[in-house]
Amino acid sequence: MTRYKIILAYDGTNFAGFQRQPGQRTVEQALTKAVNKMAKDPATPIVIYGAGRTDAGVHAFGQVVHFDLPTAINPEGVRRGLNSLLPVDMLVKKVEVVPLDFHARYDTVGKRYWYRAYQNEFVDPFKRNYTGHFKFTADIERIQQAIPALIGKHDFTTFVASGSQAHDHVREIYSAKAWALADGEIQFEFCGSGFLYNQVRIMVAVLMEIGQGRRTVDCIPQLIAAKNRAQARGTAPASGLYMKKVYYDRAELQSDLNSY
Amino acid sequence: MTRYKIILAYDGTNFAGFQRQPGQRTVEQALTKAVNKMAKDPATPIVIYGAGRTDAGVHAFGQVVHFDLPTAINPEGVRRGLNSLLPVDMLVKKVEVVPLDFHARYDTVGKRYWYRAYQNEFVDPFKRNYTGHFKFTADIERIQQAIPALIGKHDFTTFVASGSQAHDHVREIYSAKAWALADGEIQFEFCGSGFLYNQVRIMVAVLMEIGQGRRTVDCIPQLIAAKNRAQARGTAPASGLYMKKVYYDRAELQSDLNSY
Numbered sequence: 001m002t003r004y005k006i007i008l009a010y011d012g013t014n015f016a017g018f019q020r021q022p023g024q025r026t027v028e029q030a031l032t033k034a035v036n037k038m039a040k041d042p043a044t045p046i047v048i049y050g051a052g053r054t055d056a057g058v059h060a061f062g063q064v065v066h067f068d069l070p071t072a073i074n075p076e077g078v079r080r081g082l083n084s085l086l087p088v089d090m091l092v093k094k095v096e097v098v099p100l101d102f103h104a105r106y107d108t109v110g111k112r113y114w115y116r117a118y119q120n121e122f123v124d125p126f127k128r129n130y131t132g133h134f135k136f137t138a139d140i141e142r143i144q145q146a147i148p149a150l151i152g153k154h155d156f157t158t159f160v161a162s163g164s165q166a167h168d169h170v171r172e173i174y175s176a177k178a179w180a181l182a183d184g185e186i187q188f189e190f191c192g193s194g195f196l197y198n199q200v201r202i203m204v205a206v207l208m209e210i211g212q213g214r215r216t217v218d219c220i221p222q223l224i225a226a227k228n229r230a231q232a233r234g235t236a237p238a239s240g241l242y243m244k245k246v247y248y249d250r251a252e253l254q255s256d257l258n259s260y
Numbered sequence: 261m262t263r264y265k266i267i268l269a270y271d272g273t274n275f276a277g278f279q280r281q282p283g284q285r286t287v288e289q290a291l292t293k294a295v296n297k298m299a300k301d302p303a304t305p306i307v308i309y310g311a312g313r314t315d316a317g318v319h320a321f322g323q324v325v326h327f328d329l330p331t332a333i334n335p336e337g338v339r340r341g342l343n344s345l346l347p348v349d350m351l352v353k354k355v356e357v358v359p360l361d362f363h364a365r366y367d368t369v370g371k372r373y374w375y376r377a378y379q380n381e382f383v384d385p386f387k388r389n390y391t392g393h394f395k396f397t398a399d400i401e402r403i404q405q406a407i408p409a410l411i412g413k414h415d416f417t418t419f420v421a422s423g424s425q426a427h428d429h430v431r432e433i434y435s436a437k438a439w440a441l442a443d444g445e446i447q448f449e450f451c452g453s454g455f456l457y458n459q460v461r462i463m464v465a466v467l468m469e470i471g472q473g474r475r476t477v478d479c480i481p482q483l484i485a486a487k488n489r490a491q492a493r494g495t496a497p498a499s500g501l502y503m504k505k506v507y508y509d510r511a512e513l514q515s516d517l518n519s520y
Contacts, residue, residue: 011385059386083382091385122343125271125351126319126390 002072003102006082007094008063012238013129014089017056018063027054027063027090034085035067038078044070051104051246052111055198057238059130061114062093062245066104072097102248110174110247112256113200115188116240117208131185132204132240138211140180146210149220150176150190150203157227159206161198161235169196169227174257178207186211189244191257198235205234262332263362266342267354268323272498273389274349277316278323287314287323287350294345295327298338304330311364311506312371315458317498319390322353322372322505326364332357362508370434370507372516373460375448376500377468391445392464392500398471400440406470409480410436410450410463417487419466421458421495429456429487434517438467446471449504451517458495465494 008031016024020032028048035046051064073081075095082092118124118131119138127133153172160169173192180186188204206223209215223231247253268291276284280292288308295306311324333341335355342352378384378391379398387393413432420429433452440446448464466483469475483491507513 009385011388080381088383088388089385091382121340122351123348125269125349128271128348130386 001068001070001100003066003068003098003100004075004078005064005066005096005098005102005104006078006092008065009061009091009093010059010063011089011129012054012057012059015056017058018050018053027060030087030090031065031082034082037085038073038081039069039071041070049104051108052194052243054241054243055238057129058241058243060243062112063243064104064108064246064248066098066102068100104246107248108194108246109250110191110253111194111243112189112191112245112247113195114242114244115190115200115204115236116242117186117188117204117236118240119184119186127185129239132201132237134208134212136212137184138186138208139213140178140186140211142213142217143178143186143207143211145217146220147176147178147188147207149218149224154224155227156196156199156224158223158229158232159199159202160196160229161202162229164197166196171196171199174253175260176203177260189260191253191260201236201238201241202232202234204236204240206232208236209234261328261330261360263326263328263358263360264335264338265324265326265356265358265362265364266338266352268325269321269351269353270319270323271349271389272314272317272319275316277318278310278313287320290347290350291325291342294342297345298333298341299329299331301330309364311368312503314501314503315498317389318501318503320503321374323503324364324368324506324508326358326362328360364506367508368454368506369510370451370513371454371503372449372451372505372507373455374502374504375450375460375464375496376502377446377448377464377496378500379444379446387445389499392461392497394468394472396472397444398446398468399473400438400446400471402473402477403438403446403467403471405477406480407436407438407448407467409478409484414484415487416456416459416484418483418489418492419459419462420456420489421462422489424457426456431456431459434513435520436463437520449520451513451520461496461498461501462492462494464496464500466492468496469494 018027020028048067079095116131118127119134123133155170157169175191178188278287280288308327339355376391378387379394383393411433415430417429435451438448
């Protein structure tokens with residue numbers, strides 16, 4: 001038996017999220033189908049394990065998945081084989097053989113998410129599936145003043161959606177940044193130990209409200225202290241969120257944190 | 261009666277092209293529906309006229325359309341009204357009142373097209389609808405050496421698709437450029453008096469073949485002289501083509517040609 005770790009990109013627009021659901025087109029279902037087709041042994045079905053679930057419409061540049069093949073195939077053969085079998089909105093970017101105790105979900109030491117927010121009166125046809133649309137203009141300087149308060153180890157109960165199965169809401173955010181593009185798009189990047197269900201989208205919604213002047217620049221410490229989801233309210237649209245990178249190695253994580 | 265000129269952007273992915281076709285979702289059909297809904301007078305149907313047809317999958321940043329409204333509405337009201345009624349993959353960027361003898365199709369003095377070619381073994385999920393996919397790597401320097409031979413007034417019979425209704429195949433190309441991005445994407449921009457059916461896509465296919473070493477760098481003058489479509493063969497995918505700008509004013513055209 002050989003364990004493979006793959007890095008997967010997908011355009012989330014036409015998927016009902018990562019997790020398998022009966023009668024729905026999901027990333028897990030499409031990848032499971034391709035892996036089993038490649039393995040050519042219907043008698044021993046292969047199960048795949050993802051680093052994290054993404055919701056419907058959420059994109060990935062660097063989702064990580066592991067699975068075991070009973071008969072070893074070289075990594076390059078796995079990459080090409082899967083890419084030939086997968087639909088065009090999914091792409092295997094990298095394949096490695098890993099030790100049999102590697103686990104895509106439980107071995108993570110950090111995750112990096114990217115969010116694209118586009119501010120305009122009407123939706124831009126070319127951004128509609130790839131950004132979250134906001135009708136009101138946000139001031140990037142207000143957002144940049146507010147965002148460092150999210151960094152550190154906090155109980156993020158205020159920033160977790162009601163569907164969360166996590167018991168412990170303490171997470172550590174290593175870096176949180178926002179910047180504006182010339183066309184009015186605002187981009188966010190968050191790197192942390194892990195994120196709660198919808199946490200990034202709820203943080204972006206709060207930050208955009210701060211930028212729009214609907215919340216004070218210094219409101220984040222009180223929001224965190226409140227431990228009350230009702231105080232954060234909004235959730236930024238799924239279409240702007242990208243799972244950018246999953247870390248399994250502390251040295252690589254540290255190196256990225258130093259260089260970003 | 262008031263004549264309006266609008267600048268229209270659309271993501272061509274989910275349209276069966278510009279031109280109205282029974283039972284198909286087209287740009288002309290969607291815009292005609294929105295204009296007539298805005299005008300609120302079913303007794304006098306309003307017809308729209310586009311600067312040029314785009315094929316299924318082809319995008320536009322700057323398609324131009326004119327139509328007449330029996331009762332004048334201020335241009336900003338037309339822009340907001342249409343954007344509220346149009347589907348999310350279309351956007352009216354600008355509205356102007358123009359003289360009643362303005363014609364979006366017959367008054368053009370130039371057009372600018374942009375083409376995005378992406379070279380990779382497998383299709384990239386985020387580029388699949390927005391670039392033309394090429395399996396084999398092209399050398400940008402070979403393309404840049406070959407492309408100036410397209411500039412000037414030529415009979416482009418070799419570069420016209422068989423469905424063309426044009427009798428005269430002489431067109432003038434004012435500028436033709438190609439450059440490479442860091443990720444392997446090659447972009448092309450062509451500005452000319454007008455372009456024949458599929459002309460830009462056929463020129464890109466030839467240029468990519470030159471870049472891939474399947475044609476000589478100096479083949480273009482012979483291809484033009486041959487006046488024979490069979491010698492050009494390929495047509496680059498529709499998904500990489502963008503109608504960028506339509507010119508009605510020679511001074512503006514000249515100014516853009518000087519500054520690009």
